[in-house]
Amino acid sequence: MPISSDLIIEPPRSDDLFVDFANTLAYERGEPVEHLPDIEALLAWLRDHGLISDRARAAEGQRLAHDAAEAGRRLERFRYLRALLAAVAMRLSEAERPTRDQIRQLNHVLRHGLHYHQLQVDADDARYSVAQVGDRLDQARATIAGSFASFLSEDDPTRLRVCANGGCREVFVDRSPTGRRRWCDMRTCGNQAKVARHRARARAESLAAADR
Numbered sequence: 001m002p003i004s005s006d007l008i009i010e011p012p013r014s015d016d017l018f019v020d021f022a023n024t025l026a027y028e029r030g031e032p033v034e035h036l037p038d039i040e041a042l043l044a045w046l047r048d049h050g051l052i053s054d055r056a057r058a059a060e061g062q063r064l065a066h067d068a069a070e071a072g073r074r075l076e077r078f079r080y081l082r083a084l085l086a087a088v089a090m091r092l093s094e095a096e097r098p099t100r101d102q103i104r105q106l107n108h109v110l111r112h113g114l115h116y117h118q119l120q121v122d123a124d125d126a127r128y129s130v131a132q133v134g135d136r137l138d139q140a141r142a143t144i145a146g147s148f149a150s151f152l153s154e155d156d157p158t159r160l161r162v163c164a165n166g167g168c169r170e171v172f173v174d175r176s177p178t179g180r181r182r183w184c185d186m187r188t189c190g191n192q193a194k195v196a197r198h199r200a201r202a203r204a205e206s207l208a209a210a211d212r
Contacts, residue, residue: 018085019172019173020049021049021085021144022082022085023170024082027168027169029167036079039074042074043060043061046137052137056136060136077137077138077141078137081109081141081144084106086169087102089160089161089162089171093160106145106148109141109145110142110146110149112135113140113145117133118131156179158179159174159179160172160174161173161174161181163182163189164182164183168184168188172184
């Protein structure tokens with residue numbers, strides 16, 4: 001008898017998965033830009049990052065399209081994790097450790113992602129399939145949290161930064177040799193900071209000259 005599989009796609013291990021997710025809330029000149037405005041956008045993001053299959057995306061989309069309240073709850077759970085990632089990143093960026101409560105919250109997300117697989121056979125015993133038992137979206141959320149937990153335990157947490165440009169606030173991992181990067185991109189945010197400092201010095205010098 002043929003054997004088929006409907007397993008969720010196993011995502012590639014990436015230390016940057018949690019960074020990509022944290023930055024789905026971006027900032028332009030200090031104003032928030034939401035890249036996950038609704039459940040459809042969230043499902044598309046999860047599929048694009050290998051966290052759910054095309055089939056799972058279609059199934060979850062159809063199910064949640066008929067339950068707006070549940071769709072809202074699911075989206076809020078992911079945004080809750082995103083806010084947690086950003087908050088921890090900010091603490092690490094300021095040379096502070098995550099709080100015990102933040103660690104507890106992260107473990108709560110990880111615990112709710114537990115799942116297992118079981119072999120199933122259809123009614124006429126003609127076809128087998130392997131199905132995941134557990135919630136697809138909770139597992140996807142736990143995978144994102146797991147990538148962050150792996151980073152904290154296996155990498156250098158002090159390299160996790162939030163861009164020093166207050167109008168940007170992008171989360172990034174500083175992979176530079178010196179580990180002293182303050183901006184997500186020197187050509188943009190870093191250059192803006194240099195220009196701002198130059199203008200501030202020029203204004204100060206102009207005011208000082210005027211007072212003489």
